[in-house]
Amino acid sequence: MTFCSDVRKECNDLWEASFEHPFVKGIAEGSLPLDVFKFYVMQDAYYLTHFAKVQAIGAVKAKDLKTTKSFAHHSEQTCAAELALHESFMELLGVTDEDWRRFEPSPTAYAYVSHMYRSAKGDLADVLAAILPCYWLYYEIGERLKNEKPEHPIYQKWIETYGSEWFGELVEEQINRMNELAEDLSDERIKELKAHFSRSSYYELNFWEQAWTKESWAIQLKERVKND
Numbered sequence: 001m002t003f004c005s006d007v008r009k010e011c012n013d014l015w016e017a018s019f020e021h022p023f024v025k026g027i028a029e030g031s032l033p034l035d036v037f038k039f040y041v042m043q044d045a046y047y048l049t050h051f052a053k054v055q056a057i058g059a060v061k062a063k064d065l066k067t068t069k070s071f072a073h074h075s076e077q078t079c080a081a082e083l084a085l086h087e088s089f090m091e092l093l094g095v096t097d098e099d100w101r102r103f104e105p106s107p108t109a110y111a112y113v114s115h116m117y118r119s120a121k122g123d124l125a126d127v128l129a130a131i132l133p134c135y136w137l138y139y140e141i142g143e144r145l146k147n148e149k150p151e152h153p154i155y156q157k158w159i160e161t162y163g164s165e166w167f168g169e170l171v172e173e174q175i176n177r178m179n180e181l182a183e184d185l186s187d188e189r190i191k192e193l194k195a196h197f198s199r200s201s202y203y204e205l206n207f208w209e210q211a212w213t214k215e216s217w218a219i220q221l222k223e224r225v226k227n228d
Helices: 003-010 012-019 022-029 034-061 065-093 097-101 107-119 124-145 153-162 165-182 187-212
Strands: none
Touching: 003 012, 003 165, 003 187, 012 124, 012 187, 022 034, 022 124, 022 153, 022 187, 034 065, 034 107, 034 124, 034 153, 034 187, 065 153, 065 165, 107 124, 107 187, 124 153, 124 165, 124 187
8 A cells, every 4th residue: 555545545534524514515516605715715825825835845855856847847836827716716706905905814724834834844755745635635626526517607617627637637746756755664754744644634624614614813712611
């Protein structure tokens, strides 16, 4: 069993929870409120800005020019293709300059980005283990939803992007690379890499949730149970 097939199996509950999250199901059905999707797109733009930088860190940490070129290409693809997609979403959703002036990353988005940078302090395997769930989970969602036909064009475009052949090729490339990097590593190193992957899978699930709830930094204390 390869590293990726093994860790994917171990994280299956997290991934299934993502597939079943009302945010994802709302995209498939076309019923997701646009204000919720607007919140998501702005948070995702923040996330992708840093995702591209972590990909660039991978290019620096690569030990051969072929891998450096690949990670640089992936970083460029994030900046050009995915952010261009978001720019079209921004226009359709009516995101204004004032919206951006008032924008701040949600606690979950901030924590996820922080996790990626912390993981990137290691070697290339650490970098890739932390960013791979974002690639892979989105592709699996795109594959699962590719036959769905939500009426709103913005949701149809989202599904088409992540279920596309070009995106699938990027995902397959990184899965194969992750397996190669994990070959012949000690059990301790494998455990470290799996921790990066599983934490990112956790944050992916919670990224849907933070958008669904429009998570903020406001303190919301729950009433404490009184013990009489």
